[in-house]
Amino acid sequence: MKFRTLFTVLAAGVTVASCTSEPLADPASQLQAARSGPAFAASAEPEEEPVLSPFLADLDARLAASGSNLRVLRAEFMVDTGAAEFGSQVLIANNRVRGLAYEWVSGDPRRGGRVGVNYAFDPYQGREPFTRNPDGSGLRQMPFAELEPQLEQAMSAWRDRTCSDAPIDRVALPAGVDPDLLDNLFLGSDGGRGTPVTLSDIVQAGWQLPSFFTAFAGPSGNNIIGVTFSFYFVDGSGNPTDINGDGRLDTGLAELYYNTRFAWGNSGAPNVVDTWHITTHETGHAVSLAHFGKVFVTKRDAANGISITDIKYAPRALMNAVYVTGRTPITGTDNSSFCQVWASKN
Ligand SMILES: [Zn+2]
Structure with missing residues (x-):
């Protein structure tokens, strides 16, 4: 599922006028967005x-x-x-x-x-x-x-x-x-x-x-x-x-x-x-x-200091924001992220 955060970009001056972390359901907001020129979506992931x-x-x-x-x-x-x-x-x-x-x-x-x-x-x-x-x-x-x-x-x-x-x-x-x-x-x-x-x-x-x-x-x-x-x-x-x-x-x-x-x-x-x-x-x-995926260290893992093996990813992906030596292949998550963008461009 892909949530889009809509920013209303004003035609003159182009300032970010409003944003919401929920899908835009309010018709008035949608109308305002339509009237103020292009409405640009935020990245799919925070x-x-x-x-x-x-x-x-x-x-x-x-x-x-x-x-x-x-x-x-x-x-x-x-x-x-x-x-x-x-x-x-x-x-x-x-x-x-x-x-x-x-x-x-x-x-x-x-x-x-x-x-x-x-x-x-x-x-x-x-x-x-x-x-x-x-x-x-x-x-x-x-x-x-x-x-x-x-x-x-x-x-x-x-x-x-x-x-x-x-x-x-x-x-x-x-x-x-x-x-x-x-x-x-x-x-x-x-x-x-x-x-x-x-x-x-x-x-x-x-x-x-x-x-x-x-x-x-x-x-x-x-x-x-x-x-x-x-x-x-x-x-x-x-x-x-x-x-x-x-x-x-x-x-x-x-x-x-x-x-x-x-x-x-x-x-x-x-x-x-x-x-x-x-x-x-x-x-x-x-x-x-x-980037996508969460990177974290649990409290228990960190108890004796943080080492490489303590770092967890959910999910593990090439496009994780953090890299810890070695190589991560293109994972299923990377692939579906790519395909969301590119499958319609044939
Ligand atoms: Zn990067």
Whole structure:
């Protein structure tokens, strides 16, 4: 069952005027929503409280000043909180989009009329992450040729879902082109390739130095493992659009970045973050999935201090907000969450 929390978004000024945690049953409220322009639904699941980010607000202002029809919706990231336990956090640029659901619109003319989504990899070679051998030895950097099939696995993990035929297609990147917005805007850390060109809906933008993450999250950015930036489309007046009337913001772009401060790998080596888990989780955000599931520690389990085995999930899922080493596959809950979004996009 999917409850929708309706926010009434006023056409002028766009402020959140009202909200309720119950399905809207009151006809007067529905009428008010209908008269005040698009009514956007909140995420299907309650989630962690987003934090307003001055950096993202500034980024939004720069996008507006440049005449772009994109705005930052949110930055969702996994953080290393120590002791091999990872939590998550959400940054937003402004309150008007707090908690709102967002989806790619099938056939959106602003994205070339694509039914599904396409994606590109940024093969920028300057930021290769480290990996280790399965026994923990042999710390070395991975070249893009080694990273590319790992990123492709994250894309195919979602593409292989059988409930949707909507394409998730890769776009080839012309040599020398910078396909992502944010690395250029953050510290010019784009390899000096000049003006970014938006070639795809989703950009696996690769790995960046910790300074990239502290630029938008402050000192705690050092502990960010991976982040997904989601953008939504606005109209000529800067208001969010809902061209297909599904009560959701129209997603315009997603860029994903990973931190070189961690060692990465798919071999289960000690002291690495699981590349498949993190890249597939972040890609889950890029295909419109939010976190879900409860994470908790019982009083009894915590009696002698909290260890990894004390942490419980209900249900366990790849899209849980907390990651505790190793790998969680795409579970039935992840799959049904994906299918709720994508089954109708064939
Ligand atoms: Zn996440």
